[in-house]
Amino acid sequence: MNKFLSRSLLLASACSLSATAAAAEWTMATPYGDASFHTSNVKQFAEDVAEATGGELTINVHSGGSLVAHGEIKPSVRRGTVEIGEIFLSTLSNEDPIFEVDTLPGVAGSYDEAYQLWQSTKPIISELFANQGMMPLYAVAWPAQGIYTDFELNDPEQFKGLRVRAPNINTQRFVDNLGGSPTETEESDIPTAFSTGRVDAMITSSSTGNAMTAWDYVSHYTDANLWLPKNIVFVNQRAFDRLDEATQDALLEAAARAEERGWQMSRDDNQASLEALQENGITVSEPNEDIAAALQEAGDQLFADWQERATEQSMQVLEEYQQQRGN
Secondary structure (H helix, E strand, C coil): HHHHHHHCCCHHHHHHHHHHHCEEEEEEEECCCCCHHHHHHHHHCCCCCCHHHHEEEEEEEEEECCCCHHHHHHHHHHHHHEEEEEEEEEHHHHCCHHHHHHHCCCCCCCCCCCCCCHHHHHHHHHHHHHCCCEEEEEEECCCCCEEEEEECCCHHHHHHHCCCECCCCHHHHHHHHHHHEEECCCHHHHHHHHHHHCCCCCEEEEHHHHHHHHCCCEEEEEECCCCCEEEEEEEHHHHCCCCCHHHHHHHHHHCCCCCCCCHHHHHHHHHHHHHHHHCCCCCCEECCHHHHHHHHHHHHHHHHHHHHHHHHHHHHHHHHHHHHHCC
16 A cells, blocks of 8 residues: 555656646747837737646746847847847848838838738748748737927928937938938937937837837927838747647747737827827827928838849749739
């Protein structure tokens, strides 16, 4: 009897240890603060994964660049230093022009078009990630980008020499085309950049302006609807492959829900943020005819430059997307 009990206890202990060993704990890095709807969505995604897997996979989210700086998130995921990360997709434009296609003015001017663009480009983007040992899980668009200034923007000459916060290379090129002076500044550093005079203006979304309390340092927001860029959440392929099939399926299902939820959150946040900007004293307006013409000219030049750099595969993907749009 004692031998039987002893054997049963050993078996139970072994099963317990096996279950513990099977459980995975991932670290996730995101550069965005807790006030961002993207971070709220990421945290909900992590909760969904833990619940769906019964704790077999937990994801510890480190927001606001607290663990890894934005520019180091993708290399860290690739190395496996962290298992999962989130970045602003167009920061990868030096690797391939397809990564910046969602920052080309006129390519996607609405949420429906931006989502269609993501579906069209997802296969090639997934292939590029796979070549580096990573796998995209989902992507979510920011609201359309506009221009924040501490003055009324009504004359294209005001762009000349203007120090503009530009979060990616394509936006920097766009600012150059306008005659401005682009400055790369992380979201978390925006208030300091304005207070120290490193930037005079910024191109970003209503959401970022609200999250960063832009009314503390600017007075006007020109809702120019320039483009709807995306964040992408991706995982180290080896870490994914180590999960059992049921956990993999649960993770992918949670990612699909996060993508659907995130796009709706973006729409909702855009409206709420525009209202918050106005309630806090920022004048929100659409560009006048002269500003609109200057933005169009700078955008056309940006697109022409992109075409010269784009691969044949990227051009084909964009053409197919435009055909689907009916252009």
